[in-house]
Amino acid sequence: xxxxxxxxxxxxRVVHPFLTKxxxxxxxxxxxxxxxxxxxxxxxxxxxxxxxxxxxFEQDDALQDKVxxxxxDLLKAIDDISRIEEAIRKKAGHITYNYDPELAENESIxxxxxxxxxxxxxxxxxxxxxxxxxxxxxxxKFIAHMSMESDGEFSVPA
Amino acid sequence: xSLDIYxxxxxxxxxxxxxxxxxxxxxxxxxxxxxxxxxVEKKLFLRNDNENFYYTDITLTAVxxxxxxxxDINYPEAFIGFKIVEKDDQPTENEWLAIESGNEANFVVxxxxxxxxxxxxxxxxxxxxxxxxxVQTISDVSIHQDAEQNAVGT
Numbered sequence: 539x540x541x542x543x544x545x546x547x548x549x550x551r552v553v554h555p556f557l558t559k560x561x562x563x564x565x566x567x568x569x570x571x572x573x574x575x576x577x578x579x580x581x582x583x584x585x586x587x588x589x590x591x592x593x594x595f596e597q598d599d600a601l602q603d604k605v606x607x608x609x610x611d612l613l614k615a616i617d618d619i620s621r622i623e624e625a626i627r628k629k630a631g632h633i634t635y636n637y638d639p640e641l642a643e644n645e646s647i648x649x650x651x652x653x654x655x656x657x658x659x660x661x662x663x664x665x666x667x668x669x670x671x672x673x674x675x676x677x678x679k680f681i682a683h684m685s686m687e688s689d690g691e692f693s694v695p696a
Numbered sequence: 697x698s699l700d701i702y703x704x705x706x707x708x709x710x711x712x713x714x715x716x717x718x719x720x721x722x723x724x725x726x727x728x729x730x731x732x733x734x735x736v737e738k739k740l741f742l743r744n745d746n747e748n749f750y751y752t753d754i755t756l757t758a759v760x761x762x763x764x765x766x767x768d769i770n771y772p773e774a775f776i777g778f779k780i781v782e783k784d785d786q787p788t789e790n791e792w793l794a795i796e797s798g799n800e801a802n803f804v805v806x807x808x809x810x811x812x813x814x815x816x817x818x819x820x821x822x823x824x825x826x827x828x829x830x831v832q833t834i835s836d837v838s839i840h841q842d843a844e845q846n847a848v849g850t
Binding site: 539540541542543544545546547549550551552553554555 | 699700715718720724726727728729730778829831832835837839840842845846
């Protein structure tokens with residue numbers, strides 16, 4: 539016969555209430571005792587379906603790549619056209635129309651050049667022609683505006 | 697020693713031996729809400745690990761054998777409660793109230809002179825933490841075991 543003695547270890551953890559909401563031993567004991575808590579596992583991912591879905595994404599990626607390429611090509615083409623148009627415009631600026639303002643058959647064009655540019659020089663460049671068109675456009679807008687302001691009573695003086 | 701305390705792990709369906717004498721490798725652990733105060737009750741088991749022995753005059757005592765004062769809380773009547781009772785089913789509130797903190801629980805005998813009983817003998821502990829206890833770990837408490845060890849067949 540022998541006397542035996544032991545001291546078994548006890549650890550008491552005092553924690554913040556948030557921790558005990560999910561971890562407390564009393565909760566565990568209560569749940570085990572009452573059986574009121576049941577854990578329902580989430581459905582597992584269907585790997586075959588996930589694989590198909592992934593393939594769909596890959597196909598979408600390929601299509602998106604094609605769209606991006608077409609978009610890039612289109613932007614480049616527009617840029618090229620803009621540069622070509624600018625080049626043509628520069629060259630056209632040097633095109634000149636020469637006429638004799640003294641001839642009766644050129645009277646109307648001579649009068650128009652004099653009215654717009656102050657003198658009938660007998661030499662009209664493409665740039666002057668474009669400027670004339672823009673000037674005409676502005677005059678037409680001005681006439682339309684004035685006509686609205688005066689309820690259609692406005693007219694260009696002779 | 698061959699008379700040990702165990703805790704049942706329901707998840708893995710195994711009995712885990714509680715460490716002793718300050719090793720703290722596998723203590724009985726309770727977790728409490730210190731802000732609101734909380735009582736935790738836990739079922740443990742006493743077991744003879746060696747069928748060549750039987751035990752008499754077995755006592756389990758909550759140590760220290762009085763209420764443990766929580767020193768840093770704001771009112772004087774705040775103590776940790778630590779109680780032990782030999783029982784299979786979870787004790788009722790009234791049964792716990794009838795037991796003083798720091799009490800001594802008696803198991804009398806495990807086995808006899810002809811047979812070493814190696815079954816798990818259930819008992820319950822109750823640890824109560826008062827309202828307003830700061831976050832901390834308290835490990836200067838233990839379950840003190842005294843017993844007479846006898847050889848089977850003598």
